[in-house]
Amino acid sequence: MAGGKAKISSKSKSHPTKGKGFGNFIYDSEEGTCFGRTAASWIKIIIFYIIFYSCLAGFFCLNYYIFSKTLNEDSPKWKLDQSIIGTNPGVGFRPMPDQDANAESTLIWYQEGVESDAKFWWNQLSVMLKHNILPEGTPGTKICNDQGETATDSAACLVQYSDRSYCTETNKYGYQPSGKPCVLIKLNKIFGWTPQPFGVNNDDKFDPVLLQNDLEDKVKNDEMPGTLRDHIWKEVNKSSNAVNTLKTVWLSCSGESVGDKENLPEGHITYEPERKIPGYYFPYKNQKNYRSPFVMVNFDIPKTSRHLLINIECRAWAKNIKYDRVFRLGSVHFELMVD
Template identity: 40%
Template sequence: MAEKDIEYLKSPDEKTKWESTKEFIWNPRTGQFCGRTGASWAKITIFYIVYYACLVAFWTVMLMVFYVTVDYHQPKWKLDSSRIGNSPGVGFRPSPPEENVDSTLIWFRHGSSKQWEYWVDSLNEFLEPYQGGQQHGEHLTTCSFEETRKPEEVCHFNLDLINNNCSSSRKFGYDVGRPCVLIKINRIYGWKPEPYDNNSLPDNMPEDVKKKYDPRNVYISCEGENPADRENIGPINYYPSQSIPNYYFPFNNQPGYLSPFVFVHFQDPTSGVLMNIECKAWAANIKHDRKERLGSVHFELLVD
């Protein structure tokens, strides 16, 4: 065996960690820096520059195509052609605290303890845009059934028409255990309510709505889900009325648009009893599906 081969097979001298580290950073025998020669570093650097340049170029082109096809004022898919569909949901305020975001329970203790303050603050926060700001400007108009508003205009929602029992000055009734709950129809771009034929109103429509039904309005009704709930919620009033005029629709992303709503005033709910309540909106093109929560909203009310 040649002497050169014998030298090759000899065990390398043991090196300290510092010596191994220095040799990894710069190996004078092989001319390697951090395990690669200068030519190897140049090749891999050029590869990654080209690779990331191609990625940036690809996603830039995709983003440009996306922005070209996006309309900033209206969705591409609307009503039946969209995932949202053409039957709106219904929402309620005040919303439960963020830590109970999945809850639908309105629970408070009325009286001097002021454990009702959160619910009052939540309603005041929601109503703040209605009290100023968006309720002023050239886009705002006073709507009526006799006049047709322009597409870019929005209808003024007059809080002064709401009964004082559901006002901020009266704490929306929470301090005396007679709460007001705000019910609104969720926005769907381009959706307009369609009237029922007066001769073919739904069988499950509440009798009080049937008696006052006007095809120019969308109606709101609330009742207990079970016989015990209906017995315990007591009498109900609606402010400013039980209906929302059709001229507030459609929502077409107009600047300053504010959703119309109805306040439901529970005048004498039974204390200490959990009540399941369902509120529905009534129009010919509003479907009611409890499972999907179409056309209705569920919440629980507990007054201590």
């Protein structure tokens, strides 16, 4: 060949894995490597990643520690107007339909006289009341009343509910065997919120003229039922402490439309134990063993309205509760249907 040099075929070039199988890749005794790396190389890379992830974990812990120091475990940093929740409590109801089957449904529907059908509904109320009603003497709780015993930063008011009421476990909350279902109405918790009463002036004194104006304004502009207005006056007139009586959240439930009101007249709706959530339960301050107060509303559906879907709206009333049906502010909607 030219120049006396032999032509070297590319096929004769060596390759590190040429002729070696996967077993040699795992451990190559000739090269002294394991998975392509020598022992020294493995030690270096292991030390590198130990240092790297230790620094990463340390950085995370440091940030978590600094962030945790800005928070208070007993109260939120942003409250009321400064928070996303705001100052308008939402209204909730129980029992609720199976949310796994239909998360958007608010229909309470069962067949009268069929226990297996009604049990799904009244069993929810039974479980919730057992959770909410604690025995007297429970740590972090106290018995409150309209005479001045109210919740404090360290003690919540015990939720009390009389067994003499109709909406009880003994009566299966009206679902069985009758068609008089009970629905539990409650307010969602807002830290530090208290209801602003009607008829109480800036000096925290009862003013009958102010109460008259406040209630008439609600009747005229916010569709407060006249029966609720009369009920408030009745409660004030029989009370020995009008200010404490008025410091409350009043409730009203009715059919949502004219047709719904005809199918379920207001006289067929009753409230237990009272038509209000007393103000002594407020404010919520994350007290130990705090339980949400509630009102049981009994709907005595007339025989002529069976097999009909009735839209129900329940509203909470206080001077600082805003109402908007579209955005469900200060109210809750659900449907009742008894076959």
